[in-house]
Amino acid sequence: MSLLSSERQHIRHPELGLSDEQVVEMYTWMVTARMYDERMLLLQRAGKINFHVSGVGQEVAQVAAAFALDRDQDYFLPYYRDYGFVLSVGMTLKELFLSAFAKEEDPNSGGRQMPGHFGCKRLRIVTGSSPVTTQVPHAVGIALAAKMKGKKHVSFVTFGEGSSNQGDFHEGCNFAGVHKLPVILMCENNQYAISVPVHKQIAGKVADRALGYGFHGEQVDGNDALEVFRVVKEARERAIAGEGPTLIEAMMYRLSPHSTSDNDLVYRTKEEVEENRAKDGIPILQSYLVNCGLWDDEKEAQLRAGIRSQLDEATVYAEKAPFPTPESVLLHVYGDDVNAGRQS
Secondary structure, eight states: OOSOOGGGOSOOGGGGTOOHHHHHHHHHHHHHHHHHHHHHHHHHHTTSSSOOOOOTTOHHHHHHHHHHSOTTTOEEEOOTTOHHHHHHTTOOHHHHHHHHTTOTTOTTTTTOSOTTOOOBGGGTBOOOOSSTTTHHHHHHHHHHHHHHHTOOOOEEEEEETGGGGSHHHHHHHHHHHHHTOOEEEEEEEOSEETTEEGGGTOSSOSGGGGGGGTSEEEEEETTOHHHHHHHHHHHHHHHHTTOOOEEEEEEOOOOSOSSTTOOGGGTSOHHHHHHHHTTOHHHHHHHHHHHTTSOOHHHHHHHHHHHHHHHHHHHHHHHHSOOOOGGGGGTTSSSOHHHHTTOO
16 A cells, blocks of 8 residues: 555554654654665665665664664664664664774774674664574563563564574574563564565464464554554553563565665566555655644655755765774673783
């Protein structure tokens, strides 16, 4: 659907506890993430950065989920396409650019990690690694610590549907279910595990796997921002109430290639991509805001001009920023990091 269906044209966000300002802010972050992604692709094609993993088509669910969480207390374990999510919880465009350019100021790894491998202590974004789904057991462990300490926060972890077939996912779910831990697991089902379509990966629903581990599972339209917000909000309320985990399967479509190293038209058609582009949740939310009287063409133009200015500023800053020093490769390897960089 390219527009909201008639039965959903009524104003829904106040019923969910979202103010007008918040729903507009959600849209702002979605557009910001999309424009960031588009800028990264241009920079990679121009030879300015080496590599980019895109999140185009997945921003709506990411941002909506972030707004349903406690962004001052909860712990976040995003996967490598979650630019919309990390921006919504406090990472800046400048920080994302520093990572893409592999510069010393990069807060994720000091320029030593691939782009999209987020980690930020001040925002409680837990560092991920390249093997997929390893962040699920980590999220479960953080939830166990919260329960043991009597803390009222949850851990929130994302991953793709392909990686839900990994052992880490199942072991994490089993442990979380047995101990009724305050963890929310959100599968961003974008229909492809690199080049493998979902029908060759999974015979049923990812969300139904929660039944085997004794907790709630739910599938949601990942292009419907307000539905994702509702589902994640309810999952957090259950977790805080001691009712255990929730597995959410947000249905979406990866509109971009797997990465800048991928030719996606080898395994799918242009027609398929365009058919799914018509279901993109960003213009759907824009239409909703217009219907609510909260948005118009002038505001859209102002928003995009402002974001473009921020992107330009961040690009220039990151490109001019210094690279890590050669000796810094010795840091964070052994326990004595203070002196490691001084060793010959």
